[in-house]
Amino acid sequence: MRLEIVAVVCLIIIVGVSAFAPKLRLATPIVLVVIGIAISIIPGVPPIHVPSELILAGVLPPLLYSSAINLPLVDFRKNFGAISMLSVLLVIVSALVTGFLLYMILPDLNLAAAIALGAVISPTDAVAATSIGKRLGLPPRLIAVLEGESLVNDASALVLLRTAIAASAGTIALGGFGGVVVDFAYSSVLAIGVGMIVGFVTVFFRSKLHDSVLTTAVSFVIPFLAYIPAEAIGASGVLSVVVAGLYTGHMGAKHFSASTRISERLNWRTIQFLLENGVFLLMGLELKDIFLHAVRGSGSDNLDAPQAIALGVLAALVLFAIRFGFVGPLLAFQRARVKRKLDAGLIGPRTAANDASLEEETGWRGGLVLTWAGMRGVVTVAAAQSLPEETPYRNQLILIAFTVSIVTLVLQGGTLPWIIKVTKLKGIDETADHAEFATLVDELRGAGLRVLESPSLSLPGGEEVDEIVVERVRSDAVLRSESAWERARTEADRVEPHRQYRVLRLEVLRAERSALLDARGRGVYSSRILVRAQLMLDQEESRLQQTDGSDSH
Structure with missing residues (x-):
């Protein structure tokens, strides 16, 4: 089948599932993964393989950038402690524990390569979790922590993966733990510096452009401007992209025009929608290729495909247990920290309502939901395929990573709505x-x-x-x-006088729009005048809908 036909069919599937899955109270990413798997096992459908470099260098940067510019820096800063613990410390602990477990089970696998796979399966993908959480009304603090964690943990996991691969190849001695720490710190610090520089320069340059089309067009290359130089100097390109996105999203309110912000928000929401859902569909479509490669490698590696799948299920259970044991103490620490600030009056008055909300978000209810939301996604599958060809059990390790992603997405993601309902977490008031x-x-x-x-009130011209x-x-x-x-x-x-005003004004706008279409049909006015009038009506209608709250975006 021709590539363009495949692309059109995939786009139709993505839009169709996104439109109907919420009505069935299902998470769109999970449905897309299942549909992809179902398509891949149809007899006659050829195996689909996408190079890991295309995902890691072509899809991941814009996907993370689109999330970063829409994550308020104030939320990221407010929850920085929890985000950094989950996205850095938990990733490292998860990678070391699961890596050591695989090292003990697989005799031909060296410790560095085992930790490399541990790094692959450690980062969570919060797309499915946040889509479910927002629909069912999770507390904003938990949503912010999940989004922040998924932004940063990809970077920390990929830095750890690269360090472990270098150690496996002998470039870094794993026994010399100091070398590993230095390499990790080097990658992170330089990435933050590159991201800040790219963010500052591009915000300054775009603020001098007065055409929203031009500024939005420039924004499309920012993820790659941050990613490519960082990778070239041995830093984390992913972390650089996240930093550039957070800086741009925060400074855009000050330096960009209103039309630029509206245009950028809409365009990046569209890109994010296509990339997020496209990669989940791709995960399912790659099943046949991954499974066949694992089967072909079984003879020489003494590990067949069913055993690899069983190890994947075991690894998923171990990751869940590690996260469960990690989240409880973390939330207890967060609760004590916020209570101290409330007592000191640093974050507003301490009230019974604030205490109740804090107890829900950082108590056992919030902890259970935060633990259950630790699903793995496409980064895990793509990163696994970047393991060196000479790695023992490589094909089976990729299947293990794929199994971890599918098990966590389908089981945890599929039951997350039930967990949220059982815990009776109260969302936004x-x-x-x-x-x-x-x-x-x-x-x-x-x-x-x-x-x-x-x-002295006067216009700028006096x-x-x-x-x-x-x-x-x-x-x-x-x-x-x-x-x-x-x-x-x-x-x-x-x-309700103002609600009546809005409703009546919208009715007037509909009549004016009908008159505009009639004028266009008569051919009396020039096209540029018709377009200007259309824009005028669209802007007022959009403003009234946002004021009414009917358009949350």
């Missing part, structure tokens, strides 16, 4: 959210009204402002504030 939003809008309104109340214009701008600010507070009121207290 929408009433409190609306009240907090309205309070912020009031603060913004105050800053804006101070401009209108200035005795032109005096008509009082009628000032009152109109003031009324718009007041209307926005009252609209925000209206959503924070209970149904009994809500007077």
Whole structure:
């Protein structure tokens, strides 16, 4: 079958599953993996193999960048302790324990190569977990920790993988543990430096461009501008991409125009959607190729495919146990730390509601969900395929890694909604959210009204402002504030004049849009004027929908 036909079919599958899976209360990534497996085992379907370099260097950088620019730096910083422990220390512990276990079971496997596979199966993929968690209303703190962990742990795992491979090849003596630590630290520190430089330079350059199309086009190469130089100097390209993405996402609010931010958000959401779901479908499609290679290698390596699958299941259970034992003490430490800050008044007043929320998120309920959400994904499969050809049991090790990914995705991911319901974790309090939003809008309104109340009020060119214009701008600010507070009121207290305004204005916009289409059909106006009018109506409709909360993105 021609490549373009395959691409079209895969895109149709991705969009179709993404549209219908949530209605069936299923996680899209899990459904795509199962569909991919089902397609791969159909008689006559050829084995599908994608080079690991294409995933690690072509897909992973933009995928991580798209996640990083959308992760608020304040959330990352607030949960940095938990994120760093899970994404660095837990990865190292998991790699060492599972690596030593495989080293004891497989006689021909040296310790460095075993740890390399341990590094492969250690990082979690939070795509399925966060998609389920957001739909079922997990607390924002847990969502932020899961997203932050999945961003950083790929980097730490790949750095550890490269170090272990170098040790296996004799470049670094594994017995000289200091050399391993130095190599790990070197890769990480340089990657952070490269990511910061790329982020600073690209934000500065893009801030000088005044065309949102150009700035968004430049953003498409930023992941590779961060990845390629870092890898060239022996640093972690993945970590460099994450740092550049976090910096860009944080500084974009200050240096980019509104149209640039809107365009970039929409385009990167689309890219993220296609890459995330595409790689899960690819995981399933690669099953036949991975299994056949493992079967062909059975004769010489004294480890057949069923035994490799059994070792994969064992490794998945060991990883779950390690995570379970790690998360409990971590959350206890986090709970004590946050309570100290609440007592000191560093993060707001200490209230019964805050204590209850903290207990839920860092107690046994939050711990169980955080443990259960430790699924493995496409990075595990791709990284396993990057193991050197001379590695003993290489084909079977790839099958072990694939088994770990599938078992954790299907079993843990498939039962995660049930775990969330059983634990009865309370997610976002929408009433409190609306009240907090309205309070912020009031603060913004105050800053804006101070401009209108200035005795020296004038336009940038020195032109005096008509009082009628000032009152109109003031009324718009007041209307926005009252609209925000209206959503924070209970149904009994809500007077709804602003909701009626929005609904009525949307009806007027629909009539205007119908008139625009009629004018276009008559051919009376030039196309550029019609496009300008279309954009005007679209922008106002989008603004009204966002104010109403009907478009969360």
